Amino acid sequence: MFDVQFITHFTDTITYLDSVRIALEGGCRWIQLRMKEATEEEAEVVARQTQALCSDYGAVFIIDDRVELVKKIGADGVHLGKQDMPVGEARRFLGTAFRIGGTANTFEDIRRHAMDGADYIGCGPFRFTTTKQKLAPVLGLEGYRVILGRMHEVGIGLPIVGIGGITTEDIPPLKAVGLNGIALSGSVLRAADPVAEMKKIIELTK
Numbered sequence: 001m002f003d004v005q006f007i008t009h010f011t012d013t014i015t016y017l018d019s020v021r022i023a024l025e026g027g028c029r030w031i032q033l034r035m036k037e038a039t040e041e042e043a044e045v046v047a048r049q050t051q052a053l054c055s056d057y058g059a060v061f062i063i064d065d066r067v068e069l070v071k072k073i074g075a076d077g078v079h080l081g082k083q084d085m086p087v088g089e090a091r092r093f094l095g096t097a098f099r100i101g102g103t104a105n106t107f108e109d110i111r112r113h114a115m116d117g118a119d120y121i122g123c124g125p126f127r128f129t130t131t132k133q134k135l136a137p138v139l140g141l142e143g144y145r146v147i148l149g150r151m152h153e154v155g156i157g158l159p160i161v162g163i164g165g166i167t168t169e170d171i172p173p174l175k176a177v178g179l180n181g182i183a184l185s186g187s188v189l190r191a192a193d194p195v196a197e198m199k200k201i202i203e204l205t206k
Helices: 016-025 040-057 066-071 085-096 107-116 141-156 168-177 194-204
Strands: 001-006 031-035 060-064 077-080 101-102 120-123 160-163 179-182
Touching: 001 160, 001 194, 016 040, 016 194, 031 040, 040 060, 040 066, 060 101, 066 085, 066 141, 077 085, 077 160, 085 101, 085 168, 101 107, 107 120, 107 141, 120 179, 141 160, 141 168, 168 179, 168 194
Parallel strands: 001 031, 001 179, 031 060, 060 077, 077 101, 101 120, 120 160, 160 179
Antiparallel strands: none
16 A cells, blocks of 8 residues: 655645645545644634545545644644654553654654654655755655665564655655655645646556
8 A cells, every 4th residue: 555645735826725625636535734834723724624525535634733633623643743742742642543643854763753652654855845944854765765674674664654845756666665655745736737636646656
């Protein structure tokens, strides 16, 4: 199974909720609502609307960073970046009923998240991306190969999802290197026909 995760974004003409609809209509079944600059009130409104859409499409609904909001509305889980609440703390707060993803750039990050109870890892960046303000060192295919090899050596079996500037052309080599999925954002919304672009990506991952 090779998962495609969509991370919400916006443009001059596309709202956060529009981006959710685009991804779902294109066949994506894993949505991460990421609204770093929004207030709690703004985020909750969009989160509830996103939750309803994900329910209609049978999609997994993850919220970035906002652990309390995840518990409040009963989302499927939370994704935590390096500046967010630690995975272990979130696990204690949420219990075992919610999925928790952690961002990693190194094998050491992954080992720590595994010990703290993460369910999956968003690992990157694969290459430079404009949707992330504070970017860790770029990994590329070789970086993933090294990290996956070290995980295998010590018996860490967490799903690894590649993230950071990934395009349709990258999907075959990323699958071949052994990733369990990819996370996308800007490359879909910048396409001339975003829904068609998402459909193309889903087909490539089958």
